[in-house]
Amino acid sequence: MMSAINWPGVWAIFHHEMMRFFRTIMQSLLSPVVSTTLYFVVFGAAIGGRIQSVEGVPYGAFIVPGLMMLTILQQSVSNASFGIYFPKFSGTIYEYLVSPVGWIEVTMGFVGAAAAKSMMIALVILLTSFFFVGVHILHPFWMLAFLFLTALGFSLLGFIIGLWAKSFEQLQLVPMMVITPLVFLGGAFYSANMLPPFWEGVAKLNPVLYLISGFRWSFFGLADVPVGVSLVAVAIMVGVCLAIIRWIFATGWRLRE
Amino acid sequence: MAGIIQIDNLSKQYGGGTRALSDVSMDIEEGEIIALLGPNGAGKTTLISIICGLVVPTGGTVRVGGHDIRTDWRAARRMIGLVPQEIALEPFETVMNCVRFTRGLYGEGRDDAYIEQVLRSLALWDKRDAMTKELSGGMKRRVLIAKALAHRPKVLFLDEPTAGVDVALRREMWQVVEGLRKDGVTIILTTHYLEEAEEMADRIGVINHGRLLLVKPKDELMGEFGRKTLTIELDTALEAIPSALAGRGLELAQDGRHLRYDYDTRADRTGIARLLGDLAAQGITVRDVSTKQSSLEEVFISLVDDGDKNSAAEDAA
Numbered sequence: 001m002m003s004a005i006n007w008p009g010v011w012a013i014f015h016h017e018m019m020r021f022f023r024t025i026m027q028s029l030l031s032p033v034v035s036t037t038l039y040f041v042v043f044g045a046a047i048g049g050r051i052q053s054v055e056g057v058p059y060g061a062f063i064v065p066g067l068m069m070l071t072i073l074q075q076s077v078s079n080a081s082f083g084i085y086f087p088k089f090s091g092t093i094y095e096y097l098v099s100p101v102g103w104i105e106v107t108m109g110f111v112g113a114a115a116a117k118s119m120m121i122a123l124v125i126l127l128t129s130f131f132f133v134g135v136h137i138l139h140p141f142w143m144l145a146f147l148f149l150t151a152l153g154f155s156l157l158g159f160i161i162g163l164w165a166k167s168f169e170q171l172q173l174v175p176m177m178v179i180t181p182l183v184f185l186g187g188a189f190y191s192a193n194m195l196p197p198f199w200e201g202v203a204k205l206n207p208v209l210y211l212i213s214g215f216r217w218s219f220f221g222l223a224d225v226p227v228g229v230s231l232v233a234v235a236i237m238v239g240v241c242l243a244i245i246r247w248i249f250a251t252g253w254r255l256r257e
Numbered sequence: 258m259a260g261i262i263q264i265d266n267l268s269k270q271y272g273g274g275t276r277a278l279s280d281v282s283m284d285i286e287e288g289e290i291i292a293l294l295g296p297n298g299a300g301k302t303t304l305i306s307i308i309c310g311l312v313v314p315t316g317g318t319v320r321v322g323g324h325d326i327r328t329d330w331r332a333a334r335r336m337i338g339l340v341p342q343e344i345a346l347e348p349f350e351t352v353m354n355c356v357r358f359t360r361g362l363y364g365e366g367r368d369d370a371y372i373e374q375v376l377r378s379l380a381l382w383d384k385r386d387a388m389t390k391e392l393s394g395g396m397k398r399r400v401l402i403a404k405a406l407a408h409r410p411k412v413l414f415l416d417e418p419t420a421g422v423d424v425a426l427r428r429e430m431w432q433v434v435e436g437l438r439k440d441g442v443t444i445i446l447t448t449h450y451l452e453e454a455e456e457m458a459d460r461i462g463v464i465n466h467g468r469l470l471l472v473k474p475k476d477e478l479m480g481e482f483g484r485k486t487l488t489i490e491l492d493t494a495l496e497a498i499p500s501a502l503a504g505r506g507l508e509l510a511q512d513g514r515h516l517r518y519d520y521d522t523r524a525d526r527t528g529i530a531r532l533l534g535d536l537a538a539q540g541i542t543v544r545d546v547s548t549k550q551s552s553l554e555e556v557f558i559s560l561v562d563d564g565d566k567n568s569a570a571e572d573a574a
């Protein structure tokens with residue numbers, strides 16, 4: 001049956017999730033700011049002393065998009081997975097299952113809030129970086145577009161992880177074992193072109209490389225892979241995740257007995 | 258006229274293999290209050306969970322207000338409010354926000370005046386700004402009720418609403434239910450307390466081993482089982498029941514100090530006054546009296562025992 005989307009339901013979930021974020025706004029924003037500062041000190045100052053510039057961009061500025069991507073990936077996954085896992089854990093998930101909200105409303109509410117939070121944090125990191133380096137953004141529109149699509153894609157992924165997880169350990173497993181390595185190996189702090197040819201080939205199997213590359217292009221106009229490929233990669237990710245979530249709600253997998 | 262809830266041949270077998278419901282059919286009329294009774298594990302929560310959308314049935318259909326719960330779930334769910342058996346609340350959320358949130362989930366716009374009315378009726382208004390983790394168990398349960406009422410449901414499910422609620426509050430909650438009945442809300446509740454089913458329900462259903470053993474108007478059921486026992490404690494022990502009191506169905510306890518008298522609460526004359534008068538005439542001093550209703554618990558235990566025998570007989574056949 002096709003029926004209209006329950007917008008008040010979407011808003012209720014979104015608002016509820018955002019309020020939780022604002023209740024702990026200091027922790028939410030402080031820790032990424034502190035860790036960014038540390039990255040600048042360690043990578044920017046220590047390594048930047050040796051690597052003057054990458055493809056004409058000062059190293060300190062070069063790592064800004066990578067840092068933002070690192071944060072947005074981690075935050076999106078952890079916000080979205082925790083957002084849906086917590087009601088499962090506390091038992092309040094029943095409310096979502098008995099009320100007239102379907103996968104569309106639940107996904108828009110939870111994933112929308114997770115993506116909004118991580119975008120806010122990423123923008124705070126950008127502001128923080130202005131204190132350390134001069135960053136000029138060549139294509140602000142595309143920068144925001146990449147930011148949004150990436151936040152969306154990885155919030156969807158986090159949402160799936162939260163639906164799948166049966167324990168807090170599982171909840172942290174994927175971000176720790178998969179996301180963080182992919183980001184570090186995805187060229188957050190270097191250009192894939194700096195790798196030997198074989199490893200450059202391996203690196204290009206990493207989907208995160210395409211995101212970081214596209215995002216970096218929006219800042220500096222240079223990319224490891226064509227920008228169009230980056231956009232297609234993130235669009236595919238969004239589509240696949242949506243299909244999986246739809247399947248989960250249709251079958252009730254790990255939701256309904 | 259078709260009932261507001263039509264349950265047809267509903268069955269559920271859980272993944273682990275447990276048959277929690279077998280072929281349950283029942284019609285519930287708009288505006289009535291039905292109490293479901295049954296021992297632990299009978300399938301009461303499973304039945305409610307299927308109707309509300311928490312559990313997927315393995316067979317059968319349910320319609321709520323004519324809407325199939327599987328194909329037309331949005332319309333069906335809009336009509337329903339659920340108070341689950343297990344208390345589950347966002348710990349750091351205030352009472353007011355909890356209730357507003359539920360209202361939103363059901364697609365309704367903000368209506369704080371209505372929420373105030375609900376919270377007042379549940380004696381929660383003073384706690385509206387308290388976080389749910391600061392509330393007592395009974396208060397939490399009332400918050401669940403407030404949430405279930407947030408969108409003005411036509412049908413309300415109360416799964417053991419008064420578990421862990423003190424006696425005074427239980428009475429208050431019965432009044433809330435009475436108020437909802439006046440508003441025409443259909444209520445399905447489960448309980449382990451006879452008193453509660455008796456107080457509130459129009460009809461009583463008994464479930465055991467996933468089967469609906471019977472659904473009957475309360476009065477009919479109580480008429481069948483509505484006997485009371487009067488226990489008279491005597492000052493001095495008797496050897497035997499005095500002959501003047503013979504033939505009244507009196508029973509003397511082993512210790513000789515307690516007389517038991519069974520009577521029908523619905524009879525025109527219970528015979529209690531005459532009995533006490535006769536005891537005095539015999540010079541027997543009464544120290545104390547107490548009465549005990551044959552509880553619905555006992556009623557359904559006898560039913561359930563019969564049911565068990567029947568199903569054992571079926572199995573044997």
Ligand SMILES: Nc1ncnc2c1ncn2[C@@H]1O[C@H](COP(=O)(O)OP(=O)(O)OP(=O)(O)O)[C@@H](O)[C@H]1O
Nearest residue numbers: 257271273275277296297298299300301302303304
């Ligand atoms: N999620 C589940 N998975 C497997 N079996 C279940 C599940 N939930 C309930 N059961 C089983 O189904 C049967 C019926 O359980 P249900 O919770 O419906 O009983 P109930 O009548 O509500 O009992 P109580 O009075 O204790 O609340 C029980 O045997 C129970 O163990």
Ligand SMILES: [Mg+2]
Nearest residue numbers: 301302303342
């Ligand atoms: Mg139960």
